[in-house]
Amino acid sequence: MSPRSRYPQSERLFAHAARILPGGVDSPVRAFRSVGATPLFVTRASGARIEDADGHTYIDYVMSWGPLIHGHAPKGLIKALGDVAKRGTSFGAPTELETRLAHRVAMLMPTMRTPCSRATTISNRWNVWLRSTTARSLR
Numbered sequence: 001m002s003p004r005s006r007y008p009q010s011e012r013l014f015a016h017a018a019r020i021l022p023g024g025v026d027s028p029v030r031a032f033r034s035v036g037a038t039p040l041f042v043t044r045a046s047g048a049r050i051e052d053a054d055g056h057t058y059i060d061y062v063m064s065w066g067p068l069i070h071g072h073a074p075k076g077l078i079k080a081l082g083d084v085a086k087r088g089t090s091f092g093a094p095t096e097l098e099t100r101l102a103h104r105v106a107m108l109m110p111t112m113r114t115p116c117s118r119a120t121t122i123s124n125r126w127n128v129w130l131r132s133t134t135a136r137s138l139r
Contacts, residue, residue, distance in 0.1 A: 009053035013041040045072035 005011055018024035025039055032039040040052040048071050050060045063069065070077065084097070 006056070007038060007040065007052070007054050010041045011038050013053055014038045047071040047073075 014024050023033070040054075040056075040058075042050050043053050044051050045060060048059055048063075049057055050072070051057050060068075060072065063071070
């Protein structure tokens with residue numbers, strides 16, 4: 001920890017993380033090191049505001065690089081996630097909900113016909129198959 005730091009908790013957490021994670025982080029905040037700073041460790045967020053481990057509050061202009069267009073922890077989303085999670089979080093088998101999601105995406109983006117997948121291997125297989133059926137180069 002640097003003397004009289006405003007961020008002793010973030011510095012402590014970063015020192016611990018640096019012993020376990022490459023660069024001490026698992027996201028683009030690695031850039032903090034290139035400007036001589038320690039990344040701030042976030043403990044909570046709501047709406048457009050985040051709070052670090054030292055109790056400082058900030059406006060979050062990054063918003064997780066785009067996915068948080070509605071802000072952090074919107075009440076409707078938290079309720080919906082809780083309702084769905086009570087039925088299980090991952091099955092490794094088809095569900096009606098994923099079919100409904102795919103239908104909704106297809107309605108909003110009619111040109112998108114690529115299957116969605118959380119697994120890189122499955123996504124890559126689909127991409128190879130799709131390119132082979134359209135005669136597009138894999139390069």
